[in-house]
Amino acid sequence: MQHLCDIADLFLSRAPACDYWTLRLVEEEHDHLEVRQGVVEPSRLTYSSGAMVTLVKDGGIGYGATSDLSAAGLRAAAERAAGWARVHARLGLFEAGIYPRSSTRADYRTPIEEPWSTLPIGEKLDILQAANDALAIDDRIVDWSAWLARRRVSQLLITSDGGRVSQVLDYVHPGLVAVANEGSQTQRRHGGGSDGSQQGGLERIVAVRLLEDAPRVAEEALALLGAPECPADTRDLVLLPSQMVLQIHESIGHPLELDRILGDERNYAGTSFVTPGMFGRYRYGSELLNVTFDPTVPMELVSGVADDEGAPAVREYLIRRGILERPLGGSLSQARAGLPGTANTRASSWDRPPIDRMGNINLEPGEGGLTDLIAQVERGVLMDTNRSWSIDDSRNKFQFGCELGRLIEDGELKGLVRNPGYRGISASFWRSLDGVGGPESLEIRGVCNCGKGEPNQSVYVGHATPPCLFRDVAVFGGGE
Amino acid sequence: MNADAFFALADHLNAELHGAEILFSNLSNESSDFVRLNRNRVRQAGHVGSTALGLTLIEGSRQVEGGCDLSGDPTEDQARARRLLARLRERLAHVPDDPYLSYSAEPSESDHRGDARVPPAAEAIGELIASADEMDLVGIWASGEIAEGLASSIGHRHWHASASFNLDWSGYLEADKAVKSAYSGFDWDPAILRGKLETMREGLHIMSRPARILEPGRYRAYLAPSAVEELMGMLCWSGFDLKSHRTHQTPLLKMVRGERSFDPRIGIHEAHDRGLAPRFTPEGFPTPPRVALVEGGRFAGCLVDARSGKEYGEPVNAASDAPGSLGLDAGTLDAAEVPGQLDTGLWIGNLWYCNWSDPNDCRVTGMTRFGTYWVESGEIVAPVKVMRFDDSLYHLLGDRLEGLTRERELLLSAETYDGRSTDSALLPGLLVSGIDLTL
Numbered sequence: 042m043q044h045l046c047d048i049a050d051l052f053l054s055r056a057p058a059c060d061y062w063t064l065r066l067v068e069e070e071h072d073h074l075e076v077r078q079g080v081v082e083p084s085r086l087t088y089s090s091g092a093m094v095t096l097v098k099d100g101g102i103g104y105g106a107t108s109d110l111s112a113a114g115l116r117a118a119a120e121r122a123a124g125w126a127r128v129h130a131r132l133g134l135f136e137a138g139i140y141p142r143s144s145t146r147a148d149y150r151t152p153i154e155e156p157w158s159t160l161p162i163g164e165k166l167d168i169l170q171a172a173n174d175a176l177a178i179d180d181r182i183v184d185w186s187a188w189l190a191r192r193r194v195s196q197l198l199i200t201s202d203g204g205r206v207s208q209v210l211d212y213v214h215p216g217l218v219a220v221a222n223e224g225s226q227t228q229r230r231h232g233g234g235s236d237g238s239q240q241g242g243l244e245r246i247v248a249v250r251l252l253e254d255a256p257r258v259a260e261e262a263l264a265l266l267g268a269p270e271c272p273a274d275t276r277d278l279v280l281l282p283s284q285m286v287l288q289i290h291e292s293i294g295h296p297l298e299l300d301r302i303l304g305d306e307r308n309y310a311g312t313s314f315v316t317p318g319m320f321g322r323y324r325y326g327s328e329l330l331n332v333t334f335d336p337t338v339p340m341e342l343v344s345g346v347a348d349d350e351g352a353p354a355v356r357e358y359l360i361r362r363g364i365l366e367r368p369l370g371g372s373l374s375q376a377r378a379g380l381p382g383t384a385n386t387r388a389s390s391w392d393r394p395p396i397d398r399m400g401n402i403n404l405e406p407g408e409g410g411l412t413d414l415i416a417q418v419e420r421g422v423l424m425d426t427n428r429s430w431s432i433d434d435s436r437n438k439f440q441f442g443c444e445l446g447r448l449i450e451d452g453e454l455k456g457l458v459r460n461p462g463y464r465g466i467s468a469s470f471w472r473s474l475d476g477v478g479g480p481e482s483l484e485i486r487g488v489c490n491c492g493k494g495e496p497n498q499s500v501y502v503g504h505a506t507p508p509c510l511f512r513d514v515a516v517f518g519g520g521e
Numbered sequence: 522m523n524a525d526a527f528f529a530l531a532d533h534l535n536a537e538l539h540g541a542e543i544l545f546s547n548l549s550n551e552s553s554d555f556v557r558l559n560r561n562r563v564r565q566a567g568h569v570g571s572t573a574l575g576l577t578l579i580e581g582s583r584q585v586e587g588g589c590d591l592s593g594d595p596t597e598d599q600a601r602a603r604r605l606l607a608r609l610r611e612r613l614a615h616v617p618d619d620p621y622l623s624y625s626a627e628p629s630e631s632d633h634r635g636d637a638r639v640p641p642a643a644e645a646i647g648e649l650i651a652s653a654d655e656m657d658l659v660g661i662w663a664s665g666e667i668a669e670g671l672a673s674s675i676g677h678r679h680w681h682a683s684a685s686f687n688l689d690w691s692g693y694l695e696a697d698k699a700v701k702s703a704y705s706g707f708d709w710d711p712a713i714l715r716g717k718l719e720t721m722r723e724g725l726h727i728m729s730r731p732a733r734i735l736e737p738g739r740y741r742a743y744l745a746p747s748a749v750e751e752l753m754g755m756l757c758w759s760g761f762d763l764k765s766h767r768t769h770q771t772p773l774l775k776m777v778r779g780e781r782s783f784d785p786r787i788g789i790h791e792a793h794d795r796g797l798a799p800r801f802t803p804e805g806f807p808t809p810p811r812v813a814l815v816e817g818g819r820f821a822g823c824l825v826d827a828r829s830g831k832e833y834g835e836p837v838n839a840a841s842d843a844p845g846s847l848g849l850d851a852g853t854l855d856a857a858e859v860p861g862q863l864d865t866g867l868w869i870g871n872l873w874y875c876n877w878s879d880p881n882d883c884r885v886t887g888m889t890r891f892g893t894y895w896v897e898s899g900e901i902v903a904p905v906k907v908m909r910f911d912d913s914l915y916h917l918l919g920d921r922l923e924g925l926t927r928e929r930e931l932l933l934s935a936e937t938y939d940g941r942s943t944d945s946a947l948l949p950g951l952l953v954s955g956i957d958l959t960l
Contacts, residue, residue: 080619080620080621081616081617081619083577083584083585083586083619083828084585084586084612084616085586085587085588086585086586086587086588086605086608086609086612087587087588087589088587088588088589088590088605089573089588089589089590090589090590091571091590093567095567102565102566103566103567104565104566104567104568105567105568105570106567106568106569106570106571107569107570107571108570108571108572108573108590108591108592108593109570109592109593109594110592111592111594111597114592114593114594118568118570121567121568121570122567122568124568124643125556125566125567125568125643128556128563128566128643128646129563129566131647132562132563132646132647132650133562133563134559134560134562134563134564161615162612162615162616163615166616166617183768183769184768184770220768220769220770222768222769224778225774225775225778225780225881226881227769227770227774227880227881229770303559304559304560304659304693305557305559305564305659307559307659307691307693307699308659308660308661308689308690308691308701309661311873312696312697392569392571393569394565394567396565428877429876429877429878429886430876431874431875431876431886431887431888431909432874432888433697433873433874433888433890433907433909434697434873434874434888434890434907435696435697435907438888438907438908438909438960440876440878440886440909440911440959440960442876442877442878442879460879460881462878462879464909464959464960465960466960492938495555495557495660495661495689495937496553496555496557496569496661496663496937497936497937497938498938499938518879519878519879519881519882519884520879520882520884521882521884521913521915521916
C-alpha cells in the first residue's frame, strides 16, 4: 500500500485543473495452484497494477485508465479523461454537476490468521495431492482436481476533495471437483469450499475442510450416476445455501440494481421488472423475506469501508418483512433517480469504470434449522449446489439446475435424485417462501464471477443465507 | 507497445536466462476507447490503455507461468519483467516435473498487421447520436488497436495486430420491447450505420403492435444467426475440447458414443484462417487453417491445445480449448423465403442467457430477447413477450431441423471481459419444426 501512497502523492503534487477528480490505484496479486489427476498443473503467478483517473471538467465527465503509473503516464490518462469529458459535456446523459464528490477517509484490511506466505508451495501442493488421492476412489471417477488460489486486491482511492480510502482485501479459494461417468451419464460434484468463498488467509483450508470433504464429493458423484431422475411435477422445494446464493443473486440482487432500472444495462445484462414506484410499497416476498445490503459482515466477500466512488459502506435493508424498501444504487445513480440507495458503486479492476454492483446481499435468518424446514414438507425435494442458471432480461422468469437432489416425504429426507432443476417467476416465487432457517444454519458464501457492464466487468459478490423452504414449485429432472 | 519494443524486451529477458532455461513471452496490448450509451446519450466514456506480459519459464520438464502489467516505458518494463522472472525462477525450484509440458521446439515467425479505417471514437459517436435522433438507443462503442505477441528463447517471433471498431446496440420502444443490432469491423462507413438504424426503426414499428403472449408448448420457429450464435456458444462450452471428450464431460457425449447425431446437413468447424485471431498458440505452435468438429451431423474432431495434446497424444490444433472462429455450414434456404417457409410460428431474433439444462442430453435452456415476432401465413403480425425455451440440440439441430439459410452472417464478438475479444462466428439461420417453450 505504501507504493500506491507514493504514486498518489506524486499525482497530488501535480493534480489536474478541473472541477473534481478521483484517482483509483489498484494492485492485484493472483496465485493459482492445482493438482489434477495427481499431476501438478502449471502454477500461475500474476501481478496487475494500474490507475483510473476520472475528471469532472467543463461540464462533462470522462475517465482514462493506464498501466503506466509514472507521473507522465498518469498525466496522459488525465488528458484522455479530459478529452472524453468534453464529449460528455456535449452529448452526456446527465449534468456533470450531479457526479458524487467524496471526502471520505477510511482504511480496511482483511483480518488474516494465516498469511498465504506462511506455508511453502511444496506443502500446499502436498495438501492438494492428498485431496487428489481421496477423490480417486473408483474407476468411474474419470476426472478429479483440487485447487488452492490466492488473490490480494490493494486499492487506494484519492479525490480532489481530500478523500482517501485504502482497502486491502485478501482471499484464499480452496476447491475440489470429482467427475463420475458410466456409459452416457456423467455427473459432477464440487466441494471443499469451491462455492463458499470468503475473505481470509490459509485458515480457509481448515474452515472448508478441504481434505475431509474429498471422500464425500467423490462418493456423491458416483451415487448420482445410479440415482433416478428428479421427478417433473409441482412440489415443495428446500434450497440449501449453496443454491440459495444464486437464487438471491439472480432474482433479488440483479433486479434491484438501480442502473438496470435506469436503463443503462438494457443492451447487455438487461433491465428489471422493478420500477421506481415500487419502493416502499411493493410486496416482493412473504413476511419471512428480509434482505440486507451489508458490508459489515466479517469476512464476507465484499465487506469493506467504502465503495469505489468513496461513499461510506453502511448496512441497509433492501427488503423488510417482504416489502421492497430501497434499490442497490450508488451515489450517482441515486442522484439520477431521486431514490435512496447503497454504497455499491464498484469496478472490477483499474481498467474498468465503477458501476452499480451488488456488494454483500444477504437473506437474514429466521428460526430453526434445516431439519425443521424438512419436517414441514409432506412431498418435496431438497436441492444442493448450483450448476446451471438462467433468467430473463427483466430478471423474472428463471430456471436453475443443481448438482444433487434428495426427495422429501412426510417430513423426512429420502433417496438421491439426479439432474434436479426448478423454474419460476421472481415476482411470485418469493411470495411462496414459507420457511427460513435460523442463525445456526446461516452460511456466508458468494459468487466470484458476476458479469455485467459495458465494457464487461466480472466481480466478487457476497451472499449470506440460511436454507429456505418454498411451496409449490415446478421441478424437473434430466433427459431430452 | 509496438512489436519492436516487445521483441526488445523479450531479447532482454532471454539474455537473463540461466543454463538450460527456456522462456516464452506473450504480450496482450490494447488501446481502447469505450463509450457507453443510454437513451441515445453518452452515459460513460473513457480510454483504457493496457499492456500485459505473460511468461512461461521452463527448465527440463518443469514449468511455471506468470504475468504482470507493463507501463510502456522500456526501463520500467525491463525492471517489472525481471522481477517477475526472478519470482518464477524461485518457484520453479519447488515444482515437480510436468509430464504434460508441451511447447514448440521449432523457431517460427509471423507478422500480421491488419489494415483498418477506424474513425476517431468521438466523431463516430457524434454521427451515431445524430443519426439515431429520437430513438431510445442503448449500447457500447469500443474501438482502437489490439495486438498479441509471442517471443521465445528458442526463436519464436510472432505479432498479430489490428485496429477495429465494434458498435453493439439496441433500440427500445418500451419495457423489454426492443430490437438489437451491431456494426463492427475494420472499415467504418456511416452509410452502413444509417442503413442499420433504418432497419431498426422498421423493427421498432412492428414492436409497437400489441405483444402476443404465448402459452408453453412446441412452436415452429426460425432462429436468426444471432440466436444461433447463442446455441453455438453453448456447444463451445466444453463441447469440442479434447479434455472434455476424454473425460466424458462433453455435452456431445451421446454423439461421440454413436447414440445420437445431428442432421446430416450440420457441419461445424473452427476457421483459424478467418484472420481475426492470431494463428499461433502461446506455446509457439502454428494453428491449421481449419479444424472439422462436426461433419455430416456426426462427431468429426476436437480442438487440441498444447497441454491436452501432450496428455492424450494428439497433435496441437488450437490455442485454447474453446472455438474462437466458429463456422456453421450454410444450407439451401433462401433468407427471403424464410417467412413463407415458416408460415406460422416464431421468428427468434436473439436468444439470451443460455445454460445447460441437462448436458448429458445436450439440453439447453434460455430466453427469447430482442426482435422476436409471431408470424402468421408468412407475415410478421406481432412481437412476442419473452419466453423461456428448454430443448435438446439433438432436436433443434437434428430431427426437427427443416433447413439452414444459404446466407450466413459474420458476427464479431462484442465481449470485453478479458480485453476486447477477437472471437467471431460465421452462421446461417435455422428453420425448425418445433422448439419447446416452457415458461
